[in-house]
Amino acid sequence: MxxxxxxxxxxxxxxxxxxxxxxxxxxxxxxxxxxxxxxxxxxxxxxxxxxxxxxxxxxxxxxxxxxxxxxxxxxxxxxxxxxLKNAPIQKAFVENWGFQCGYCTSGFLMVCHALAQIHPDADDHVIEEWLQSNLCRCTGYEEIENAVKAILKKEV
Structure with missing residues (x-):
């Protein structure tokens, strides 16, 4: 010890x-x-x-x-x-406008990257559950969810 x-x-x-x-x-x-x-x-x-x-x-x-x-x-x-070095979720956040002020973005990127690795076939319920662990004060949740769904479609 x-x-x-x-x-x-x-x-x-x-x-x-x-x-x-x-x-x-x-x-x-x-x-x-x-x-x-x-x-x-x-x-x-x-x-x-x-x-x-x-x-x-x-x-x-x-x-x-x-x-x-x-x-x-x-x-x-x-x-x-x-x-992360150009992980698919980073590109998806840009393409889906998954950030506004950017303060929460790195935390969301990490959660979403892990979600895609651990649950590549995640349904809406699993995605919603995972995204509840982070807060966005600018309310970019829909765009963040769209970014996650975009990479899951490509990985499934």
Whole structure:
């Protein structure tokens, strides 16, 4: 069992690359990604797990990085929006106007990317259920749903 006291140098696998970070036991993954690694795609919104703006994938599952401690991510694969690298969902968001102000977009991209990977045959109910994990204050939900449906049609 790893014991972390004070600040400790940890290795995290982020976007397919092992990265060294300095973290305290209380640091959230969101804080470490943004402040230690300069990966600012995950956004601090509510910082209590409600909005989803900070969503990243941990071992291919969407996780709100404001709720996960950095030390909990040791030994796991972390994928941020910066690591998507032209995933189909990114193009679909552009083509379907799946964003307005853009603050929530990276979190939605991560959830939608995971949805397409885990449930490539998702029906309307599954899509709606997955999209409930994130909030868009600009109310771009219809366009986001259209983007998801566009990539699911191509993958099915």
């Amino acid at each position: 790893l014991e972390v006291l004070g600040t400790t140098v940890l290795t995290l696998n982020v976007n397919g690359e092992d990265r060294k970070v300095v973290a305290k036991p209380s640091d959230t993954l969101l804080y470490t990604l943004r402040e230690e690694l300069g990966l600012t795609g995950a956004k601090p919104g509510c910082e209590n797990g409600d909005c989803g703006a900070c969503t990243v994938l941990i071992d291919d599952w969407p996780i709100k990085s404001c709720l996960m401690l950095t030390v909990e991510a040791i030994g796991k694969k972390i994928l941020t929006v910066e690591g």
